[in-house]
Amino acid sequence: MASGSYHPPAVREHCIPKGNGKERKLGIPTVLDRVAQQVIRAELEPLVEPGFHPSSYGYRPKRNAHQALAACVSNCKVLVYVTDLDISGFFDAIDHEKMMAILGERTDKRHVLMYCRRWLQAQVWKRDGTFADRDEGTPQGGVISPLLANIFLDEVFDRWMAATCPGTPFERYADDIVVHAASEREAKELRDRIRQRLGEYGLGVNEEKTRVVYCWRAGRPPRSREELPQEFDFLGFTFKPRLLTRRSDKRTFWSFWPGISRKNELRIADVLRKLAITKWQGMTLREVAKALAPRTRGWISYYGRYSPGEMGRVMNLLNTRLVKWVRRKFDFPLFSSARGWLCSQEIRKTVLFHHWSKGFGMWQYLLRRAV
DSSP states (O other): OTTSOOOOOOEEEEEEEOTTSOEEEEEEOOHHHHHHHHHHHHHHHHHHGGGSOTTBOTTOTTOOHHHHHHHHHHHHHHOOEEEEEEBTTHHHHOBHHHHHHHHHHHOOOHHHHHHHHHHHTOOEEOTTSOEEOOSBOOOBTSSSHHHHHHHHHIIIIIHHHHHHSTTOOEEEETTEEEEEESSHHHHHHHHHHHHHHHHHTTOOBOTTTOEEEEOOOSSSOOGGGTTSOOOEEETTEEEEEEEEEOTTTOOEEEEEEEEEOHHHHHHHHHHHHHHTGGGOTTSOHHHHHHHHHHHHHHHHHHHTTSOGGGGHHHHHHHHHHHHHHHHHHHTOSSHHHHHHHHHHHHHHOTTSSHHHHTTOOHHHHHHHHHO
8 A cells, every 4th residue: 555556356245125125235345455444544534524514423433323313302492494305325426526526625645545536436346246337436335435425525515504504503424414494494495405506516315205394392283384294214213293201200291302213113123023033942041132132232222312112112022022932942832921931030130131121121011001
C-alpha cells in the first residue's frame, strides 16, 4: 500500500432477503482487503469526522441508533409533522465521479483518493461465478463503504439542510432520514425540495415509503387530519400513538412513542422458527439457555429500550417453543404439564435464560394474565 501497487480483489456478492420480498446485495471483501480498508479508514475518518453534522448518527464513533431514536422522540414532542424519507437503493446508486469530487474537497491526500477510487471500482464476483465491473455504487459490507456513504450524504443532504433550512431538526442514520416540521404544508414542501436535491446527485426516493406523517398523541386524530398517516418506522421501531403508564403514580397517558415494529417481530419469529429449538433434544436446559443467550440479549438490549412490553409477544413465542422442547425432551403427555415444569424451573432459576431475567418468563406472563 505504501508503494501504491495494491489493487483490491473482487468483492463477493451475497444477497440477504428483505422484508418486502426483495434482496439486499452485499459486497464481501477478502480478509486482506478488509485490513487494507481499515488502514485508509483510520487515516481518513479523523479528517472528516469533526465536520459531520450533529444530526448524523450512523456508523460514527460514539454515536448509535438509540441516540438517533432519542432525538426523534424529543423532536416529535415539539413538531407534530414528520417527513419520512426512504432513498431508493442508496448504496447501489452513488455516482463514482460525484463521490470522488466530494471526497477531494475533504482531503488532498493522493494515496487516500487513489485507494478509495480503486475500492469503488472493484469488480463484483457474482453468485454464478462470473465477474462484473461496477461503474456506480459502493458495496455494503466493506469497512470503508459506510464512511464514504456518510461523506456523500453529508454533502448532499446534511450541509444542504443546514444552509437552506437552518433550525429544521432531522435525524439521519446512514440513508434512513426523518425530517420534522411544524405544519403539513412545510413538511410537504421539504419533501419536494429534498426529492429535487437528491435527484441532482443521481439519487431517488421510494415514493411508496416516503410520506408525510402526523404525530398525533392520542388514539384518534382530529377529523381534519384523518387522511394523513399517524405512524412511521425508523431504525426498526414503529412510532405511533401509544397509551403509556407513568412510573411515579401509575397513571396512563397518550404519547407518540416508539416500539418494536411489526416487521421486526415477524423477522425474529422467523429466526426462532428456523432455529428449530424443539429438535435440540441432545442438549440440557442450561445448554439451550446458553445457545439462545446471544440472540435474546441482543434483541432485548436493542428493541427493549422503548416500549419493552411490546417484546412480550416475541418472547412468549420463544417460551412456547421452550415448552414444546420440554414436552418432547421429557415425554410429557400434556402441554400444560410441560409448561408447569418449565415454570417451576423459572421460579427456581430466574436468571437461567436471559429473557427470564428481564421479565419475559412463562411464569411471569401467566401471572400478568391472571391479574
